[in-house]
Amino acid sequence: MSKDKSAKIPTPQPVRGTQDMLGDFADRFAYVVETFERVRRLYGYKRIEVPVIEPTAVFARSLGETTDVVSKEMYSFEDRGGESITLRPEFTAGIARAYISNGWQQFAPLKVATHGPLFRYERPQKGRYRQFHQLDAEVLGSDSPLADAELLVFADQLLKELGVAEGVTLTLNTLGDAASRDAWRAALVEHFMGRKADLSEDSLARLDKNPLRILDSKDPRDRPIADSAPDIDAFLTNEAQDFFGAVTAGLDAAGVAWERNARLVRGLDYYRHTAFEFVTDRLGAQGTVLGGGRYDGLIENLGGPPTPAVGWAAGIERLAMLLADDLIDTRLDFVIALEDDGRLMFAMNALAALRNKGFATEIVATGSPRKRFDKAGKIPARALISIGTRDGEPYVNIRGDDELTISGSAIISAL
Ligand code: ATP
Ligand code: MG
Numbered sequence: 001m002s003k004d005k006s007a008k009i010p011t012p013q014p015v016r017g018t019q020d021m022l023g024d025f026a027d028r029f030a031y032v033v034e035t036f037e038r039v040r041r042l043y044g045y046k047r048i049e050v051p052v053i054e055p056t057a058v059f060a061r062s063l064g065e066t067t068d069v070v071s072k073e074m075y076s077f078e079d080r081g082g083e084s085i086t087l088r089p090e091f092t093a094g095i096a097r098a099y100i101s102n103g104w105q106q107f108a109p110l111k112v113a114t115h116g117p118l119f120r121y122e123r124p125q126k127g128r129y130r131q132f133h134q135l136d137a138e139v140l141g142s143d144s145p146l147a148d149a150e151l152l153v154f155a156d157q158l159l160k161e162l163g164v165a166e167g168v169t170l171t172l173n174t175l176g177d178a179a180s181r182d183a184w185r186a187a188l189v190e191h192f193m194g195r196k197a198d199l200s201e202d203s204l205a206r207l208d209k210n211p212l213r214i215l216d217s218k219d220p221r222d223r224p225i226a227d228s229a230p231d232i233d234a235f236l237t238n239e240a241q242d243f244f245g246a247v248t249a250g251l252d253a254a255g256v257a258w259e260r261n262a263r264l265v266r267g268l269d270y271y272r273h274t275a276f277e278f279v280t281d282r283l284g285a286q287g288t289v290l291g292g293g294r295y296d297g298l299i300e301n302l303g304g305p306p307t308p309a310v311g312w313a314a315g316i317e318r319l320a321m322l323l324a325d326d327l328i329d330t331r332l333d334f335v336i337a338l339e340d341d342g343r344l345m346f347a348m349n350a351l352a353a354l355r356n357k358g359f360a361t362e363i364v365a366t367g368s369p370r371k372r373f374d375k376a377g378k379i380p381a382r383a384l385i386s387i388g389t390r391d392g393e394p395y396v397n398i399r400g401d402d403e404l405t406i407s408g409s410a411i412i413s414a415l
Contacts (some may be wrong), residue, residue, distance in 0.1 A: 011334070016123070017130025019317075027328050028320035035117055035161050036135045039299040040113040043154045045137055050094040062093040062298050065212070073120040075130075087119035091136040092311055093296065093302070099140050100304035108141025109308070115316065127286030127318050135319075137292075138311030140299070145243050146194035148274045148294060148310050149250025153289055155312055156256045159278060164322040168280045169291060170251075171261035174244040174294070175212070175271050176236050183235040185211060197223045212265040231262040243273050272296045274310065283318055290314035330380065333359040333404055337376035339369050339388030346394065347387045350412050357411055359404075383408060 002142060014020065020031055040047075058078050063070045075087040088094050091114060099260035104110055115135045122128055137154060139147040152170065159165040175181055188211045192199065199207070200219040205216070215226050217301060236244070253259050258276075266275045275293035283289070292312025334354055338347045354361040364376040373386055383400030396412055398405045 015130065015393040017124035019127075019129060019131070024376065025320060027330050028323050029316055031323065031328050032135070032162060032253045032316050033320045034144040036113070036115060036158060036170075038337060039154065039158045039161055040137060040302065041156070043111070043150065045111045045113040045154070048205045050091065050098050050114065052088055052117065054088055054094050054097060056086040057345045058093050058097045058302065059086050059089060059209050062096060062302055063090070066320060069120060073122055073248070075119045075121060085319075088117055089120045091116075091118070091134060091313060092138060092298070095138050095140070095311075096295075096302055096309070097138075099113060099307070100301060105141065105305060105307070109144075109147065110140045111138075112140070113137045125286075127283050127315070127321065129317065132288070133316040134313045134314045135157070135316060136311065138198060138309060140309045141307050142310070143296070144309035145246035145274075146250055147253070147371050150314060151292070152247075152251055152258075153256055153312055155278060156254075159290070162319060162322075163324055163327055164280075164289070164319060167282055168322075170256065170258040170276060170278050171264055172248070172251075172258045172274070172276045173261050174232060174236065174240060174247075174273055175265065175275050176232055176240040177243070178297075180232060180236045180240045181272070184230070184232045187230050188212065188214070191229045192225065198225060208267070213265045215265050226263065229277065234263070240273065247274055263396060266293055278314075278323065282322060286318060288315075289318045289322065308383070332379065332381035333361055334383050334385055334398075334408060335376045335379045335381040336360040336361065336363040336365075336385045337373045338363060338365040339372055341365075341369060341384055342389050343389060343394060349415055350385070350387065350396075353411050354408065357407075359408070359411075385412075 007351065025361065028286055044158055044397055057176050059072055059074060069089050074089055079085045095112065098104070099110070117131050119131055119135050121130060124130060126146060137151060139151060154205065156165070156170065159168055176184060189207065192207055192211055192214055198208070199214070200217065200221045200223060202219065203214045203217050203222050214222060215229060217223070217226055248258065264275055266277070271293040271295070273294040276291065277288045278290040279287045281287060290312055292310070294308070294310040296308040297307065299305070336351060338344060344365060348364065349363055351363050362379060362381070364372045364379070367375065376384055381400070383398055383404040386397045398408045
């Protein structure tokens with residue numbers, strides 16, 4: 001008797017904008033993270049972990065009420081205790097909160113790195129998800145332009161080691177210190193006010209609270225107005241100019257190529273001095289792979305002591321998409337075909353010995369013994385070991401990569 005159809009359990013669907021990963025993309029994702037973990041050690045960045053959930057105020061106060069992230073993209077909810085909680089949309093604010101909560105001022109300047117999931121309620125599309133993942137690096141408690149330069153050299157080396165630097169450009173701008181920025185802001189407001197009638201609705205809304213954002217508007221109506229707006233250069237104080245000069249000199253000394261983009265302002269209100277993005281045209285509209293800047297006012301905004309800081313974040317999915325097709329070798333070192341079940345214990349012993357010596361090894365020991373050799377041959381591995389019996393005698397044969405054949409033979413004959 002067939003079961004009552006109405007009792008069929010509905011299939012759960014994934015949340016829109018989330019991803020399940022297996023195989024190639026999961027390998028690429030892991031490769032990006034592993035490379036980041038290796039390179040951040042070269043630059044002396046400590047590993048840090050911060051919560052996925054934070055009080056909503058951590059982001060609302062630090063990112064600025066008018067940013068896209070705070071006004072439209074946050075996953076906020078009331079928990080059972082009635083507190084407003086937000087799933088982190090970025091790392092920086094949470095790390096700044098942790099710096100204050102734990103009194104990490106004592107470690108300043110503190111160089112930290114982390115990676116993990118972030119959540120933004122955006123329109124899902126290629127390279128844009130609601131749960132996505134970032135690599136993140138921050139230097140807290142340093143007002144030195146050397147910190148900005150080092151952070152950028154770190155980012156540049158990471159992209160080179162991932163093999164994605166080709167076609168990716170570091171674009172750089174300065175947003176000046178508070179005095180430069182205020183003077184520039186006033187000039188921008190004047191410029192935009194004069195052309196108010198031609199601005200998009202979004203930019204009109206920004207005019208009051210965040211006029212800098214109009215500069216990087218993607219709306220074609222805004223582009224001519226944004227392009228003809230004054231650069232910050234005429235408003236930079238000597239200090240701000242020197243700071244920017246020291247950052248670019250540091251990049252030049254380290255051999256890092258960069259381009260000035262005087263329109264680059266970045267989404268968040270808290271940036272000062274350096275702002276930057278590594279951009280590519282290989283990902284369609286989602287062309288920013290890594291972005292960041294200096295956020296000297298943020299920790300103070302959160303109620304902490306005045307603390308200069310600088311950092312960046314990079315989308316892991318976007319980096320994973322850029323990796324070359326043949327970059328990751330997921331092959332095993334050895335695959336063992338057990339051709340005689342009477343030799344199972346010996347094969348298991350060999351399997352354990354090879355793995356203990358650090359060789360990635362799998363065994364094919366189920367199904368018809370006659371078919372196991374062919375089955376094993378289909379598993380991607382650099383060498384194939386067959387274990388069986390010939391003329392009543394134990395038989396081991398290794399073929400494939402020369403070096404592996406030698407080390408495999410030595411390990412197995414020592415058993
Ligand atoms: P975009 O202009 O693409 O919206 P953003 O300015 O919002 O980027 P940041 O907040 O600076 O991005 O985050 C840094 C990096 O994180 C981006 O450069 C990108 O690689 C990645 N990123 C941001 N939002 C998403 C998302 N929704 N899905 C996947 N990756 C993302
Ligand atoms: Mg965004």
